[in-house]
Amino acid sequence: MARQEKPVDVVLVGLGWTNSIMGMELAQEGLSVLALERGEDRDTVPDFAYPKMADELTYGVRYKLMAKPAKSTITVRHSLVETAVPYRHLGSFLPGDGVGGAGTHWNGHTWRPMPEELELRSYVENTFGKDIIPKDMTIQDYGVSYAELEPHFDFFDKVLGVSGQAGNVNGKIHEGGNPFEGPRSNEYPLPPLKRTLNDDLFTQIAKANGLHPFPLPSSNASAAYTNPYGMQLGPCNFCGFCERFGCLNFSKASPQTCILGALKQHKNFSYRANSEVLKVELADDKKTAKGVTYIDEQGEEVFQPAKLVIVGTFAYNNVRLLLLSGIGQPYDPVSNTGTVGRNYAYQTMGGATLFFKDKFFNPFIGAGSNATTVDDYAINQIDFAKEGFIGGSYLLAAQTNGQPIRSMPLPTGSPSWGAGWKKATKEYYGHSMSISSHGSNMSYRDCYLSLDPNYKDDHGLPLLRLTFDWKDNDIRMTQFMKGKVEALAKGLAPDHLNTSFKDFGAKYDVRPYQTTHNVGGAIMGTDPKTSVLNRYLQSWDVHNVFVLGSSAFPQNLQYNPTMLVGALAYWSAKAIREQYLKKPGPLVQA
Amino acid sequence: MESRPDDSRRRFMKGALWMISATTLGTGVMLSPTASAASSLQDYKPVFFTPDEWAFVLAACDRLIPADDTGPSALEANVPIFIDLQMQGDFGQARDWYMKGPFFEAPAELGYQSPLTPAQTYQKGIAATNTYCRQTFSKSFAELSAEQQDQLLTLLQKDALKFDGVSAKQFFDFLLQNTKEGYFADPIHGGNKNMEPWKMIGFPGARASYLEWVDLHNVKYPMGPVSLNGDRG
Numbered sequence: 051m052a053r054q055e056k057p058v059d060v061v062l063v064g065l066g067w068t069n070s071i072m073g074m075e076l077a078q079e080g081l082s083v084l085a086l087e088r089g090e091d092r093d094t095v096p097d098f099a100y101p102k103m104a105d106e107l108t109y110g111v112r113y114k115l116m117a118k119p120a121k122s123t124i125t126v127r128h129s130l131v132e133t134a135v136p137y138r139h140l141g142s143f144l145p146g147d148g149v150g151g152a153g154t155h156w157n158g159h160t161w162r163p164m165p166e167e168l169e170l171r172s173y174v175e176n177t178f179g180k181d182i183i184p185k186d187m188t189i190q191d192y193g194v195s196y197a198e199l200e201p202h203f204d205f206f207d208k209v210l211g212v213s214g215q216a217g218n219v220n221g222k223i224h225e226g227g228n229p230f231e232g233p234r235s236n237e238y239p240l241p242p243l244k245r246t247l248n249d250d251l252f253t254q255i256a257k258a259n260g261l262h263p264f265p266l267p268s269s270n271a272s273a274a275y276t277n278p279y280g281m282q283l284g285p286c287n288f289c290g291f292c293e294r295f296g297c298l299n300f301s302k303a304s305p306q307t308c309i310l311g312a313l314k315q316h317k318n319f320s321y322r323a324n325s326e327v328l329k330v331e332l333a334d335d336k337k338t339a340k341g342v343t344y345i346d347e348q349g350e351e352v353f354q355p356a357k358l359v360i361v362g363t364f365a366y367n368n369v370r371l372l373l374l375s376g377i378g379q380p381y382d383p384v385s386n387t388g389t390v391g392r393n394y395a396y397q398t399m400g401g402a403t404l405f406f407k408d409k410f411f412n413p414f415i416g417a418g419s420n421a422t423t424v425d426d427y428a429i430n431q432i433d434f435a436k437e438g439f440i441g442g443s444y445l446l447a448a449q450t451n452g453q454p455i456r457s458m459p460l461p462t463g464s465p466s467w468g469a470g471w472k473k474a475t476k477e478y479y480g481h482s483m484s485i486s487s488h489g490s491n492m493s494y495r496d497c498y499l500s501l502d503p504n505y506k507d508d509h510g511l512p513l514l515r516l517t518f519d520w521k522d523n524d525i526r527m528t529q530f531m532k533g534k535v536e537a538l539a540k541g542l543a544p545d546h547l548n549t550s551f552k553d554f555g556a557k558y559d560v561r562p563y564q565t566t567h568n569v570g571g572a573i574m575g576t577d578p579k580t581s582v583l584n585r586y587l588q589s590w591d592v593h594n595v596f597v598l599g600s601s602a603f604p605q606n607l608q609y610n611p612t613m614l615v616g617a618l619a620y621w622s623a624k625a626i627r628e629q630y631l632k633k634p635g636p637l638v639q640a
Numbered sequence: 641m642e643s644r645p646d647d648s649r650r651r652f653m654k655g656a657l658w659m660i661s662a663t664t665l666g667t668g669v670m671l672s673p674t675a676s677a678a679s680s681l682q683d684y685k686p687v688f689f690t691p692d693e694w695a696f697v698l699a700a701c702d703r704l705i706p707a708d709d710t711g712p713s714a715l716e717a718n719v720p721i722f723i724d725l726q727m728q729g730d731f732g733q734a735r736d737w738y739m740k741g742p743f744f745e746a747p748a749e750l751g752y753q754s755p756l757t758p759a760q761t762y763q764k765g766i767a768a769t770n771t772y773c774r775q776t777f778s779k780s781f782a783e784l785s786a787e788q789q790d791q792l793l794t795l796l797q798k799d800a801l802k803f804d805g806v807s808a809k810q811f812f813d814f815l816l817q818n819t820k821e822g823y824f825a826d827p828i829h830g831g832n833k834n835m836e837p838w839k840m841i842g843f844p845g846a847r848a849s850y851l852e853w854v855d856l857h858n859v860k861y862p863m864g865p866v867s868l869n870g871d872r873g
């Protein structure tokens with residue numbers, strides 16, 4: 051029999067970006083709020099203090115801050131007819147664990163989506179006609195518009211202390227920013243980071259090609275800053291241990307540095323680490339949740355009663371929890387019924403490395419968001435009918451780190467070991483830069499999440515199964531970007547040029563790191579037949595369950611997800627504060 | 641000219657002499673080291689590997705990153721010590737990995753699907769390679785000439801040898817990856833002796849503070865490396 055804890059108004063499942071935001075919003079409302087986080091408690095001091103973090107092997111290669119597959123993983127297969135096998139050690143994506151979640155060890159690329167991306171199906175149909183959408187492509191509108199989210203983008207910009215150069219302020223185009231972005235109501239809170247040599251070279255060649263380069267919007271602070279919660283950030287020192295590491299310098303925006311310090315001051319907020327939620331418990335009528343069952347630090351099963359359950363356990367974890375709890379109908383791609391698990395998507399990446407024997411890049415002088423980008427090939431800039439694909443990418447020249455185990459690009463054809471390898475490392479370390487493409491990924495009828503029939507976790511519960519592979523539409527998009535990247539790279543006349551872009555027939559490969567921008571599976575929308583959540587991220591089926599995170603995206607953006615993830619959490623919180631608490635029940639009638 | 645079996649050891653001795661001097665101790669925060677900074681490879685007693693296995697690891701590392709004028713060799717950098725220590729740690733024992741069955745053969749793109757931990761892969765891989773060498777050359781791997789060793793390593797890398805119960809390529813991939821890790825990881829993990837590999841490429845190690853250098857473009861960063869223990873190179 052599970053031990054029962056004292057009831058609370060709100061239980062937050064997971065304590066990453068999303069639930070730190072929701073925790074703050076609902077604590078401000080005066081509700082009793084309890085967060086349950088499966089991983090350990092973490093804070094800048096002592097967990098990320100210098101010099102501990104400056105250890106590539108431990109954090110960069112052995113992933114000591116990330117979720118351990120031994121405790122939590124998924125299975126993967128490429129198609130409906132295959133047996134899925136476990137993602138046994140980390141590679142392609144690096145899920146977070148512990149207080150702060152992946153928000154402690156992200157890069158801080160902080161992009162708003164394009165207005166068109168939030169209404170993608172409508173945009174494509176209205177601009178190019180229905181017929182260009184392939185039959186098995188299941189893209190949808192989010193059900194919420196850019197204009198509705200703008201105040202939340204703006205506020206989250208301020209919470210994060212984003213450093214950047216605005217391109218479109220209230221419709222007025224600003225020189226040096228992204229001219230293709232949606233209108234923002236304010237400049238970025240901080241000016242852009244200082245520039246490195248790769249930034250200058252990329253800026254020069256992009257301009258020469260008639261493109262519009264600008265500094266990548268960064269949640270690594272360019273100067274001292276105090277956010278609306280009174281949390282303070284210091285200037286980033288380009289430590290070169292950013293992505294995969296906690297910031298040793300209070301410079302990278304994280305739940306810890308931007309929210310939790312202030313949230314912990316609220317007496318009505320509390321959290322328990324090492325507390326893994328196994329299930330959301332439903333009332334007999336299945337229309338409301340009673341609370342959650344979790345395993346506490348001592349391994350004991352506990353029932354935590356709550357009036358409101360907010361699931362913020364990261365993308366596909368959210369989907370698993372819904373499936374294990376019996377919330378919503380599981381998606382079946384064959385009969386095309388059900389919704390939970392539908393529309394999983396990922397990110398389509400490509401890249402080039404440019405080697406210059408005579409240039410010193412000093413790559414260890416890096417920051418997670420140190421990059422210059424162009425958005426001239428964005429979703430709203432491409433003629434999909436003419437190019438034969440739906441999607442877009444931003445191109446970037448980034449210098450994030452020079453950690454030599456992983457960041458040792460060598461010209462194609464260099465030996466992988468022996469005297470020749472050693473010579474190449476000595477000759478080329480520090481003499482290269484990269485130009486990459488970071489692109490969208492559409493959703494498809496047979497790319498989805500479900501419970502695995504063969505593999506279980508330590509509690510005997512089924513792992514989540516991912517069925518996913520690349521489709522021609524997205525390969526065509528990345529091949530288009532290849533042409534653009536190669537043209538820019540060749541313009542800089544490097545001594546050697548390596549390129550790596552997916553080609554037709556490429557299989558999804560779980561081994562090399564790509565991004566931790568997994569999306570979909572518990573998508574938001576306007577129709578309960580094709581979405582799990584309404585436009586406020588409220589479950590269509592169980593009205594006191596809200597599900598936050600990129601699981602709500604019906605297809606993937608061409609950008610990194612967290613700005614949208616955070617803005618949607620604020621949008622959902624506003625609906626709870628202003629509507630739901632007054633009259634608990636469905637906020638949208640099905 | 642064929643090198644003789646004991647060449648690697650002699651080359652290593654030469655290298656060791658060449659390396660005395662570089663260490664000056666800084667005053668950084670001490671982190672609990674996993675191997676004493678002064679460890680020398682000759683005196684090191686492997687804790688995981690048997691003498692046979694150790695001879696293999698020494699010989700293989702010496703081919704993967706050999707001694708020459710370019711920079712330190714794997715042996716000069718104490719890479720085998722690093723590997724030995726890793727075998728008993730979370731990595732070698734696959735403690736963070738999902739190791740429950742069933743185990744299926746799957747396309748390479750679906751990732752690691754072996755029931756073996758990395759440590760078991762080394763044990764089986766070394767035994768199988770030595771058996772192959774004894775059958776083919778009547779010598780263990782460590783006793784072969786450098787050229788023969790290179791050929792053998794290439795066969796492993798290309799998965800051209802079929803062993804019972806272990807993949808030659810998987811074994812080689814761990815060996816190569818761990819050799820490079822031991823070469824470039826902070827010395828606190830047992831390799832990268834005196835940060836010589838970092839000095840060779842110009843990586844400043846754990847300095848982690850460069851704000852004043854960001855806009856000095858296209859000049860070589862002049863400072864030597866610092867390690868987690870505060871050693872300076």
Ligand SMILES: Cc1cc2nc3c(=O)[nH]c(=O)nc-3n(C[C@H](O)[C@H](O)[C@H](O)COP(=O)(O)OP(=O)(O)OC[C@H]3O[C@@H](n4cnc5c(N)ncnc54)[C@H](O)[C@@H]3O)c2cc1C
Pocket residue numbers: 063064065066067068069086087088089144145146147148149150151152153155156157158159160161293294325326327328362363364365367566567598599600610611612613615
């Ligand atoms: C290496 C890396 C780099 C990234 N870089 C960028 C970037 O530059 N820009 C960008 O926009 N995004 C980036 N991201 C993505 C970004 O980190 C995520 O979008 C963001 O952190 C998501 O927030 P979340 O709250 O949804 O999930 P998370 O931050 O993952 O938090 C979820 C929390 O829930 C906990 N949890 C899970 N299951 C349970 C359970 N059953 N019970 C209790 N707790 C549970 C987890 O332990 C975790 O702490 C990056 C991610 C990684 C890993």
Ligand code: SF4
Pocket residue numbers: 269270271285286287288289290291292293295296297298299300301302303416417418
């Ligand atoms: S690069 Fe800057 S923001 Fe990133 S971890 Fe280092 S100091 Fe922090």
